[in-house]
Amino acid sequence: MDKIASFTVNHLVLEPGIYVSRKDRFGETVITTFDLRMTAPNREPVMNTAELHTIEHLGATFLRNHPVWKDRVVYFGPMGCRTGCYVLLEGDLTSRDIVPLITELYEFIRDFEGEIPGADPRECGNYLDQNLTMAHFLAKRYLENTLYKIDDAHLNYQ
Numbered sequence: 701m702d703k704i705a706s707f708t709v710n711h712l713v714l715e716p717g718i719y720v721s722r723k724d725r726f727g728e729t730v731i732t733t734f735d736l737r738m739t740a741p742n743r744e745p746v747m748n749t750a751e752l753h754t755i756e757h758l759g760a761t762f763l764r765n766h767p768v769w770k771d772r773v774v775y776f777g778p779m780g781c782r783t784g785c786y787v788l789l790e791g792d793l794t795s796r797d798i799v800p801l802i803t804e805l806y807e808f809i810r811d812f813e814g815e816i817p818g819a820d821p822r823e824c825g826n827y828l829d830q831n832l833t834m835a836h837f838l839a840k841r842y843l844e845n846t847l848y849k850i851d852d853a854h855l856n857y858q
Contacts, residue, residue, distance in 0.1 A: 709857050711741040716846040717854030718795045718802055721786070730792040731774055736802060737784040738842045746782035751834035753778075753826065754816055755809055758835065759785065761817040762808045769801055795855035803847045809839035 705722055714737060721733040739746065747755075756777050763773045774788035789798065812832070819827045846854060 706735075712743075714741050714857075715854055716740060716784075716842065717850065718799065718847075719855065719857055720793070720795055723792065729790060732789050732791060732793040734787045734789070734793075734795065734798065735779070735784060736787060738838060738846075739783045741781065741783045744783075747838060748831065748834065749782070750829050750831035751838055752782055752785075754819075754830045754832050754835035755785065755838065757816050757818050757824070757830070758809045758812055759787075759805055762805050763787070763801075766801070766804075799847070799850055799855075803843065806839045806843050806847060810836055810843060812836070 709719075716737045716739060719735040719737060721735045724731045724733070760776045763776050764770055766773070769789070772790040774790060776785060776787045778785050787798075787802075791797075812835075816830050816832060818824050819830050821827050
């Protein structure tokens, strides 16, 4: 079997950032997959499932309601390794193209108060596994340590 592209990235030196993981073509349509890397893999603790689950609920809700991007959102969800999230967007995009959107997304998560969308037994298969306080903390950390001072080194795999 061929090694998939994401397994060719050296995770021992990968830093938090926004990275194009892949681009897929479906006829004339391009879907760009981004890695929203929130922690340094293998060097920082991974996120617990409860806060990552909350980030997923809030992130998907925000993106699918965004006035500009909602019709281009294919998917938002957690990485299995729990070091970040994936976002798939319609379009042949670069990491730089979505910095404002991802910054706005994580500001929304950082500032969100109230009931977590979809955290109900009729709407979610594990609705009790949520942690809004830690989602706030992690969103704030990603904003302050990465998104507010992002540079090319954190937008392109090295």
